[in-house]
Amino acid sequence: MNTTVNNNSDQIKGLVFSIQSHSVHDGPGTRTTIFMNDCPLRCKWCCNPEGLFSKQIMLHSNVKCVGCGDCIKACPNGAISVIDGSLQFNRKICDKCTTMECVEACLHDGNSVSGEYYTIEKLMHRFNRERHFWGDHGGVTFSGGEPLMQKDFILPLLKECKKSYIHTCIETTANVNSEYWLEVLKYVDWVFTDIKHMDPDKHKSMCGVKNNLILKNIKLLAQADWWNGFVVPRIPIIPGFNDDDENIIKTAQYVKEIGLEVINILPFHRFGESKYRQLNQTYLLENQAAPSDEKMTHIKTLIEKEGLTCFIGYNTPF
């Protein structure tokens, strides 16, 4: 079990739900990617729903559960019951729980904790153990969730990376306070940021917030005279939502207008589906199909017609 109790108050800690070493798709070279909890958006296709929480969360795996009932006995809050022969979790209680007796009680890894608290020192130790493996152009990528949500943690961590000559990359929604945005990105070398839709209301319908702040922040960064890094706008292609020609062309025009050159389009995938089950949530895009290869090529052509470079999926030079 990876539970670390956040009780040492004199050291700042960040909540991380996954770390992937030698990751090849999250920026130039090979990288260590840190997935950080919490997010201001609620995109219906999100593939990391466990990362939306700002606390540790219990995951329950139906596949691993053998139905022994040991966790029912262990839970002091009576949150687990058997209905129609299968275990039911009262998520109203579970999602607020901090003690998670059900995890300790399970011998089959049916219940587990997502999220681990890290000090800056502990993450830096890990980076230093792994930096030999990054090669000439690699480094660290902060992803999530939204890494900029844990404000007090990420800024000193990025400064520490800079001090140690570590190349940093961030995958961000850009939906954060603009002042903070410009402050924190002084310590970042590379930014991936989504433009999920150009229409504010459509954006809100699928992501929970309008896109005004996002578009503003991207522009601010792209046009900041001190910025020496690289910004790659990405469009996650969700058929029926944002894959119409009009939206694609508008997005491309916006990107060109603010002075950027590249767009990376990512086809929708359903790899996150099982995690919804583990959170006892319904996956809203269960019947959503992935875009066809032809569709992706078509979108690429549209973007290129606007004078931009476009890469599909992870087939990129970075």
Add this chain to the structure above:
Amino acid sequence: MAKSFKEMLAESGQELEFQSGGKAPDKLTPRENIWESHPRIEKLKEIYMDSLSSTNNEFPYWYTREYFQNDNEIPVIRRAKALKTAFSHLTPLIYPGELMTMRKGSFFRASFPMPWLSEGFYMANESSFYKEALKRGSASVDEHSTMGAGGGNVPKSFGKVMSIAGKFGMRQEEIPVLLELAKKWEGKSVDDLGNKYEQMVPDYDVKEAIMRSVVCMFDSGFTLPQGREVANYYFPLEYGFEGIKKIAREKKNEVAGKADGDGMVGMNRLYNYEAVIIAIEGIQKWINNYAEHALWLANREKDATQKKEYEAMAERLLWIENNQPRTFIEAFQMIETIHLAIVNEDAISGLSPGRIGQVLYPWFEQDMAAGRITEDEVLELLEQDRLIKTSIDCFASVGVVGGVLSGNTFNTTSIGGVNKHGQTAVNALEYLVLKAGGTNAMPQPTLALHYDETMPADFLSLAADVIKTGSGYPAFMNNDVAQEFLINHYGHEGMTVEESRAWSIGGCLETSPCCWKPLHLNGKEYSIPGGAGQPTSVGVHFIAMPKVLELVLFNGVDKRSGIKVFEPHNKKFETYEELVEQFKAYWSKAVDVLALTNNIQHDVWRKINMGIFHSLTKPDCLESGHLINELGYRYNATFNVESAGNVTCINTLAALKKLVYDDKKYTFGEMVDAIENNFGFKTAHEIGKFSLMDQEKKDDATKKYDKMHFDCLNAPKYGNDDLYADEILLDWENWFCAHSETVESLYGEPMYSCQISVSTHGAMGSATLATFDGRLQGTTFADGSLSAYPGTDKNGPVALMNSATIWDHSMSQNSQLNIKIHPSAIQGPEGSKKLLELIKAYMRKGGFHIQFNVVDSKVLKDAQANPQNYRDLMVRVAGFTQYWVEIGKQVQDELIARTEYESV
């Protein structure tokens, strides 16, 4: 039906997570690169694929007949004459389309028994002698080894073909001849004589118990007494066979009757030189027979092109029978001939050609300059070389051939490294050697790439492309670490920095001492590397670390068989340190008694079965007049202590330390009880499956051990960059490597540690109870010496490599790390670059060896179910590549279970 472990722990297995770093695509992913060889080679390959491993009595008949006609002779002459007669009588076999020719015997895949090494094995089941051999314990390992049932193996008798050792087919009518020959050697073979004298070691009964309980796998002296070393083709290439005979005759005149200050063996030089001449005459006659046969075929050939090829072949053979080769193809034919002669002289696995890209370079350079040959023609020859090497079988018991070698004979070729002056040794020919590995992907020669920082980038990317053909090679070996090991270990025998640069892999992963020799061709001098050391992987063979620990838990008794192996220690183990002390004490005892008994076996071998032809090729026998048995080789400190089940044992110690001593969650007694009851599971043998994921609970299982088993599975594990487990490894390595250096071989030299599992992790796991890391009874150990146990390396390859490099690999002859990669993880040129960066980082951190299986687990599962569709599927086992269908089930299960990395 009882639930299987797999069912209990989820199909996708997050607990034992078999896919690290993402999920593999659902459909079968093919390997990225599929290359083809020349049409001529494809045709010959088809014959190979349809050939069965075959054996007959031609060589043993003539050898035995001549040997017993010379009982008046001194041993070295007696053996030389027997060899000469046997070689002279081998029936030549040439296939149309061959550019180079000669083979071990008169089949495409030929080998033959050598009853003078060990005759008991060849006797049929009903023979009382065989039963006697079984009782001696050395045969009990056969019960725990399985041979692959497909491909060219002959696992069962059919028609008039008898299966021997589950691999070789012999015509039924020859069986009485074999038994008759075997009988002649009763009481006279190396095995029998060695056994007679090893029994005089005071603790011989301990050795018997060790072998019978499979604490150790195999005796050394009579199984594969030579090999795991690098061939040296220099002398015939420089002087020609006539030239060597001339040297020997001159030397005879110099030394006849003289001791020259050496009252022990100085006088022997005369007989040795005489033996050298006799042996060479046998080889020359053998070559000549092939030349005659080629001419005979030419005379009957209607096809003009083929007729010309036969004639050219005969002309080349007649030339190299006596002289230094003039052209690239003559030189290549000559080293093939020398290689085959050496493996015919003794039971040898792992005779590595070494760095042939440098050995053959003088002819390559001059032929290319003169326009006598093109790169494409060279590539074609290199492709045929792979076919020749893959066709080499070694006749030994099923335990050795199946359990250790998985049918491979390890004729590893090395590429890269540095030259005499320390610069990269990569040359134009080496690119072709590497490329041929891809265009003719066959198990042999496996390629070992000696990595150093000066290696050209395009050579490395070609290597990545070859890996992507799914061949499993090249494996990467760290040049600097190897040199450090050689200078440390062979310094007292004269190893210098310059000489250490000549090193090469012998066998699958054995760092072997070599030397430079000046080769002259048309007035130009070249430095070529070649083997200069005795066989390695001899001495104390594979001791199963988890099994030794098991004996500590059960007070010296093997629970499975009830045999008392070691004296009871009667300790309670109040502290963890006390337990580790006892483990080391039992280990030392096992090493001690195995070293003494195997020293005797090898000593008997050197007295009656010394290599003669092989010896003359190795520096500095020809100069000194002493063969291998009289320290004629330049480097003699080559004997070793081999471990198996390293990582399984480290994980077991980590769990014990954590649960019993640090957290005090269970008592020592409770833990031992769980082991005795296999955590409430059936044994692997009961269900016939050998990977942990497939194990089933006992039908009447209680929940008694569930919590403990869970805690064991979740205890700290090696491979996660977690110091808790890694420091246990560090402590062990520091002790084990130093301890091995205190053991003395029969040549009066210190041993060293050898840490490769080959395929023993399957067979030895089969004889070991459950372990505290959560592994269940009878299942395989973790493979190699540094590969993580399947599913336990949860933090990806980087953490695994950080764990692996916690200790100094140059203290040991080798270390071994195998990684399985899904083809989608290293796709495209970007994927290659990232793969190479990973490898380079491991090398920079001091890792000695890493190799990859680029294959989709789903393909392997399908191949196990439908072997007929996968005749040419190759996988990396442990230091070598082998056809999937020729591997035993235990190791197949283990290969499927190995953690697969989706994103490197």
